[in-house]
Amino acid sequence: MITVTNLSKSYGGQTLFEDVSLQFDPGNRYGVVGPNGAGKSTFIRILCGTESSDNGSVSLPAKMRIGTLNQDHFAFENELLVDVVMQGQMELFKAFAKKEKLLAEAEPDAEQIIELEEIIQHYDGYQAESRISQMLEGLGIATIYHTQPMQVLSGGYKLRVLLAQCLFSQPEVLLLDEPTNHLDIMSVRWLEEYLADYKGTVIVVSHDRDFINQVSTHIADIDYQTIKIYPGNYDYYLKSRELEDLQRRQESDKAEKKMGELQTFVTRFKGKASKARQAQSKMKQINRMEKDLVEPLYSSRAHPKIAFTCCRPSGKSVLEVKSVSKAYGAKQVLTDVSFTLNKGDRLAVIGPNGIGKSTLLKIIMDELEADQGSCVWGYETYPEYFSQDHKESIPGNTSPYEYLYSYGPGESISSIRGHLGNLLFSGDDVHKTTTALSGGEAARLVIAKLVLKKGNVLILDEPTNHLDLESIETFINALVKFEGTIIFVSHNRYLVNRLATRVLELTVDGFDLYPGTYAEYLEHLGCDHLSGDDPDKSKASPTRMRELKENDSSNNNNSSHSDNKPAPAPQTKNRKKTQPQDKIARKKLSQQLKPLKKESSAAEKLCEDLEKENEKFNQMFSQPDYYSSTAPETIKKHAAAKKECEEKLSWSYHKWEMLNQDIEKLESEFKG
Template sequence: MLTISDLDYRIEARPLFDGASAQIASGWKVGLVGRNGTGKSTLLRLIREEVENPTAQSAIRLSQGAKLGWVAQEVAPTDETILEVVLAADTERHALIQESETATDPDRIAEIHMRLVDIDAWSAEARAAEVLMGLGFKHADLARKTKEFSGGWRMRAAIAGVLFSQPDLLLLDEPTNYLDLEGAAWLEGYLKKYPHTVIIVSHDRELLNRCVTHTMALEHLKLTLCAGGYDAWLRLRAERVAQLESQRAKQDAEKAHLQAFVDRFRAKASKARQAQSRVKMLEKMQDISIPLAERTVPFTFPSGEEKLSPPMLVLEDAVLGYGEGADILRKVDLRLDPDDRIAIIGTNGQGKTTLVKSIAERLPLMAGTRKVPKAIRIGYFSQDQMDELTMGETVLDHVRRALPSDTKVAQQRAVAAAMGFSHEKVDTKIEKLSGGEKVRLLLGLMAMEKPNILILDEPTSHLDIDSREALIYALNDFKGAVLLITHDVFLAEATADQLWLVKDGAAKPYAGDLADYRKLVLQADREKPDPATKPKTAAVETKPVAKVDKAEQRRLASEKRKAASPLKRKAEDAEKRLTKATAALKKVDESLAQPDQSSDQMQALMVKRGELTATIEQAEMDWLEASEAYETAINA
């Protein structure tokens, strides 16, 4: 299916691949692993021929005629429905159906319909609905326009589209970053049954262990392929290192023996020939090198020295949400004690983030009480890192602000170094940091406050596997309480001993473990697709309806629309702003992709991108509020 032979590639002066080779057979499910920044995403781009480098591309060969599929970007916000967008992802089916509507040649019409039968085109809508609902969409969502969804949900739709199209080689780059735990569990099962070849870049250890047949590791500029999941590769790597160490020990002993003979007999004429022979043997020996393990900078979370009596936090009969008429969770009664390790589970949109924001006092309670000791300190990690970081400032600026004003510069740099930032990196501006570096900075700043409670909302989305393990060690060493929202099952199982379930407007302790919850999700928690080819609305019981004056109904409806017209204009204005800002953002991203940008130009573009992103988010919110208010007004 895919052959990589002696691949050499570098970005400017930095090499990413040096003679890397691997061969992937048809039907394999391959997990591509490696540290952040080693070149995994670049390899996928080389396979997709998105990088103009003839030397690199000549080293990558795909089977002739094989169809390649990947998630390029989120689905655009348009008037097309989510279901229509996913169906259009199967380009052959889409083109054949369009051609069938205009074809006049009977032979061609027959060919089209035979091919549609071959590719199972008539069950396409049911299959597309199954994929969409597996990724968390509801039945009613299938007929909604794509512009009604947020960027995260449109990204899910893009994933659904590429899964539905079933390419011969499917490339996925961190797909679980956009999914909740339930969606990740469904994707795992889907990939197991996928009939073709898959290469998936992921830092989700459980996903890599459960659904891949082979692991391809990118280390030291080389590719290493082995059968089995991530744990199998770890064992193989350990065995190879042990074998190399044994071979080097034998080689060192042999070298010492030969060198001793040379040193002893080199001056004797009778042994000069033998000594010279051993010198040549020493010169011909090639050193056995053992790859050095790359060091992961540890995380540390020192807690306050004072001991707090339980409970550390109590919510009683609390109502949580975003203001009047926007309550998300009701009648919440929860208690948090010292040393509690709690993972919060539930599908996206149920209110997990609302719950932790309310606990951290980032949101005021709408009703009820929140009881905490006066001395309590809460460290809160937001899943949207830019909420907590200041654009245009450097790493050192953030560290300096968190320290006492009289702290010397050398001490400030030492603190930044302990977080994992080198001498050069501390002067880097926030917008130029990688996702993983932003996570490290936020966690480091939070640790400086010596919190009694850690609240982490999806902290691992940008961390590689080694950094995730370092986070596990730090959380297990932490002396206070931990609240964790994560789609990383391995992290949750390694750190949490209790679960809180957020579902259907309630938040309460869950009696089972993650394995129990996973079974519940896969068996019953996801809405099932309609078995018919098209989504149907639920049947309702018909009742006799009193006769009404239709002319009067039309008059009343017209008056309602007229009264609500300012809301409609507000929604239309927000939609125009959204379209304009989205187009401008696309141009900025295209400019950022150009390699000839200066540092000042890049900085200006990043600032512009941040402004446009904020504009898009505000326009989406304005449109949603105005649209909902308009619908309410005309339907009242």
């Protein structure tokens, strides 16, 4: 168990969180959420001891093993992948290395070898390579590379190896900050399944809504300068937070209304001698209420305003891609890709990292030349492009205002500032240098440009990578309402699920095109490609599991293809399931239901207590001599208390009903 006591942290004049006390219990998986800049990564660093807090403490049991993701892959460049991962259990790694050295001697020390064998047996060392192989394959690295040095892989794949090292260490607590950033959608699903079976505590930061939803048993929300833990996954957290916000507004409105009524009485009767005592009493009541009122903290969450419009409608035929192929040296990434796009289509381009998704978009936008084939735009088409390396496309010697004005020189100052304000650039932020922009700010600035230019075709390459959850939700809603045409690449399953009306899957041998939504595509295919589930061989595409080096992936943010390192070979079928699928589903259901049932029982108990309290008021008011023997002020006080009790009871019943509805929904989905 990790215990946080009175923890505070500020940067400059900004308080991230103050006087926070909470605990993380064994076996739970906590998704840490909050807007960009709220302090999520800072909190993770404080927990693992790499950053200090201003006040407070983090307590954990002595010798507790904590696993974090090592970002320094340069330290392992010449080491074999299997050895890098095994160093997650350093004692085992050293035992193997020392044993190998002893056995190379002419007369090895038998006693030392016996001691080393005991260490190896303790860690089940002779099965270690098999476990490591499963992890690396699950993370998209083919078997052929497991006994090769790290330097043969590109940056994104090296970080996958370090993630495997972290997981192999089998810590009691896993602290992961954006672990899906360098994973493709199939590897994300593998990680979800791994963490679902993990026995220790998981504390993970992620902007991937589906990942957080699938992994979390609890949500740790950083907002209002504090950190609060909610039971349940992200969807349930949203409902709980909505109820809290509603209750907070109702209580605030009620207090303000009451104070207003008291002030009206005081103003009206303070000059009358007969009412002076009552007016004075009510004035004291106002003063007490004002003291009880706490200066409200404001949420650090900010929702941008995004609305895409078209400068003019395009023709019916928007784009025709004919037999496009592209290779980088000996490496073929696109093979004879052909499709047509009509007005209103929303085409999701999917496939493993390095398969050529970004390359295809660059060819479509004429930023890269195809080896063969053509891309022909239709009548009155005005495409706008959100590139994967969008931050590099923003000049560094300018400001957000100057950047946006360069795309709309005829716009007024108020119009440009309005566009920037809608994307959360206000005050002096519009004039700061663009080199100082964070990844999220740069993404929002490019979105502001897309809105301003009013293109009727949007070409989007991983547009949500640096956005927080609030911005992602607003962005997706705007895309759904957009009346133009969209081609997009994304590993964000929530985006693909909501947006796609057609699916283009790039494969090693070419492509598969499905003329329907992503859900319909899954039904046709018989498996969840984005979720990485094992498809039935009779239904699956034969080239589906090919995993290529991510030359053009979002993970290394580098469009250069000069390095001709070999790409990972085709993956074999996913690792064999260790449990029947229904058992895994039941276990997952139980994990989701446990916190909901616990909170439901607590809500039911609160309802019972409030009912008893309300019944006491009823009995008191029904006494024959109550009104004759009780002072008027006391009667009013009792009536107000009864009303407050009834309001709490009504809210508690509502919360209890919502919890039960969520429980019933989960149970019915499992049965269905």
